Amino acid sequence: MKKIIQTITLAVAALIFAGCTSNKNASEENQKTEPLKLMSPSELTTLNTSVMLDFPDAIVQTAAFEGLYALDDKDQLIPAVAEAMPEISEDGKTYTIKLREEAIWSNDDPVTAQDFEYAWKKMIDPKNGYVYSFLVRDTILNAEEISDGKKAVDELGVKAIDDHTLEVKLKEAKPYFTSVLAFPTFFPQNQKVVEEYGADYGTSGDKTVYNGPFTVENWGQTDLSWDLKKNEKYWDHENVKSDEIHYEVVKEASTALNLFEDGQLDVATVTGELAKQNQGNPNYHSYPAATMNYIRLNQKRKGKDTPLKNENLRKALALGIDKENLVNNIIADGSTPLYGAITEGFVSNPETGVDFREEAGNLMMYDKDEALKYWELAKKELGDKISLDLMVVDDGSYKKMGESLQGSLTKLFDGLTINVSVLPTETALNLSRDSDYDMFLIYWTPDYQDPISTLGMLKTGNDRNYSNPKFDSLLDDASVKYATDLNKRWATLIAAEKEAIETTAGMIIISQNQQSVLQNEQVKGLNYHTFAAPLTLKNVYKTTK
Missing domain, CATH: 3.10.105.10 (Dipeptide-binding Protein; Domain 3)
Incomplete structure (x- = not known):
């Protein structure tokens, strides 16, 4: 996670849960689902991807927004807003990425290459002092000089060639660069909406615009619960499995266990002695x-x-x-x-x-x-x-x-x-x-x-x-x-x-x-990731009994 921050037994060990697969059989596709009740080990601090702080932020932001690439259930990169994997120059320094034209924001604005250029330039602007700006600084051409105040922000090596073509120039070849693009720091932002809300952007569910599988409702900073609702404007909404996911902040494993046994949680993180005691429980699962x-x-x-x-x-x-x-x-x-x-x-x-x-x-x-x-x-x-x-x-x-x-x-x-x-x-x-x-x-x-x-x-x-x-x-x-x-x-x-x-x-x-959890047998599609957000929510769902 600056690191702060990534991959936890409790920290992440908690925010439950995920899956990034999209190939389901017909019977699964036709199953009815129920609202999911999940837990987070700590508060959600922001919906502004520029100021992401911790695991809850990364997980919720990856549910509400979508970058160029995402992770499947095997931690392999797959196109998201991008329509295909990047075209990379022979020297490994220039990436050309085509965006899918059907991607739109929840306010009906198209998701464009300019949205990525705007977000990344805002991220590296030294006047903002964003924690995760180092990811841009370490990879993209001129970012280090911009961060140090030696070059203008517009000299960052990212350019919208047209509405659906993004060109990225790196300061040197980075074999891992495509995987960086799955992290929320590199997600797009709608400049019009960001500037409309100013300092309030991302501080509540209704002061944000979304391009991912879900929208966030019933949340404002300091709240200990929130809801994710299926985003019908999302380009791939037909493959989003859940209509609604409810989150509660639960910091103690004993509380999580009680809520699970009472049916108020569908997945509960257990640790320490409680994890030991429940290893024989048929609902117990342990994920690497x-x-x-x-x-x-x-x-x-x-x-x-x-x-x-x-x-x-x-x-x-x-x-x-x-x-x-x-x-x-x-x-x-x-x-x-x-x-x-x-x-x-x-x-x-x-x-x-x-x-x-x-x-x-x-x-x-x-x-x-x-x-x-x-x-x-x-x-x-x-x-x-x-x-x-x-x-x-x-x-x-x-x-x-x-x-x-x-x-x-x-x-x-x-x-x-x-x-x-x-x-x-x-x-x-x-x-x-x-x-x-x-x-x-x-x-x-x-x-x-x-x-x-x-x-x-x-x-x-x-x-x-x-x-x-x-x-x-x-x-x-x-x-x-x-x-x-x-x-x-x-x-x-x-x-x-x-x-x-x-x-x-x-x-x-x-x-x-x-990750040791008690998991309702009706919950399907949980997958954890070893980088980027610890888990994704696009394909997790709960079947009806």
């Missing part, structure tokens, strides 16, 4: 995800270095966490310990097909003796008493995880104090963006299908103040020097992960999520 839980380590706070500027302290903490115990006994929801920033099953070697995690190996496994050695070195440099703040979100089991980490680390390291604060997700994410924290236990799902989507969060200039010239150089080589040499690019990305996670302990990886 590319979301990881990790700890951000901030090296500068309010203009002053934090203790985490010290590499020995970072290594002590990273090596001192018994992930097997934490994940299997505390989280206990089917998630697995993770020993690297790139999750299992997310991306494979382009030549051999070997999974990245398998080829890169395990990094920073629990080692009590090594952890204590680094702790003693850290104390010599920082003093015998070290105090750190640990911020966690109030979704699901994060409080429990934070308290467990607090207990185990302060027990292991004599002289360490950890103060845990539990905050609403939006509040915590805003504090993290302002670098106002020491440690932050949070989740992350890749924005697009490439290791750089995750590794890029540690490139110099990030909000945790980690800066490593060697790591930056490796990422630059993978992005530029080896952009079209896939073997060397792959090896360079493996080296970059090792440099950031093991050699310098830039952040602490905890686990890879499994």
